Amino acid sequence: MLLILATCSSYTVAQNDSRPTLRFGSGEVVTASSGVSGTIPENWSGILPRGTELFLLVPNDGSNGEIYISVQKKIPLEERRANWLAGLDLGNGNAIKSDGQIINRQGGGLATNLVLEQKTSDRRGYIELNCGDEYCLTATLLASPQDFERLQKVLFDFLATVVWGPAGEYQPYADFNWHEFLAGKHILNKDYILKGKSQNDLWLCGDGTFTSKLKRTGLAKNQAKEYKGTNKGTWETSSMGPTGILILRYKKLPFLEVKLTIKDEQIYLNDKRHYVIATSVCGNK
Helix, strand or coil: CCHHHHHHHHHHHHHHHCCEEEEECCCCEEECCCCEEEECCCCEEEEEECCCCCEEEEECCCCCEEEEEEEEECCCHHHHHHHHHHCEECCCCCEEEECCCCEEECCCEEEEEEEECCCCCCCEEEEEEEECCCEEEEEEEEECHHHHHHHHHHHHHHHHCCEECCCCCCCCCCCCCHHHHHCCEEEEEHHHHHHCCCCEEEEECCCCEEEEEECCCCCCCCCCHHHCEEEEEEEEEECCCCEEEEEEEECCCCCEEEEEEEECCEEEECCEEEEEEECCCCCCC
16 A cells, blocks of 8 residues: 555654654664565665554664555555555645556556646655565655655665565564663662652763762662662673663662663563663762
8 A cells, every 4th residue: 555655654644743763774684573674775764653553774874765664464466556656645636646557566566757747846765565475565755856766776775685584573672772771871860850859870881980860769679778878889781682681780789680671662670660861970979
């Protein structure tokens, strides 16, 4: 379907108002729950925005264009052709649709150039379908005339990397690196943001040292009172993935182990919501 184009239109306007859920660099392989995987093109970035299953590829060199990726359940190709020819009402008196020339692509896919019924923009469009056994991937390019052909080649290169495997549950944090993520960060409890009540402050420095400033409940349930206040030491993490362990080795106190969890972009320490903020004052606390 051309549903992706409606999403493209609204997302282009709103993208500055929502931070992307996940970001991928050149050469990274991205896998979806449908079993499809592809490699981010050289000098491009991949973004999976929050609250949507639309995947966005953007050039890093400032070129005027982007590629939108979506995955849907497989439907008959003739139905897909009919949808592309009928086009999509953009809700502003205009519609976007196939230029009427739909061609077969290698592997049983389809492709066509896209046009506006009313030429309100000089941007050019192209859409291509690539299918596995159960799902189909749609790649849609929207670009300026001067960049279109060059960016279309990037779309072709991306599709050449697409591999279909068995569908399964996608785990976006399977290889999450806790140490890399936490180095040079200030961690503070949720109540500090919501109520202005600071209970936990933890600065994890890139050189492996830390400073903690704990009040009231501290970082662990039933924690000894001597951990409260300002203390220093060294830190490390164990394991990778959606859960991990933060080990705080205090200079004058027994070490602490803190459970780490990431879920839906949110960070939890011992199952309590915390915020993680980049800091340039590490070590000065």
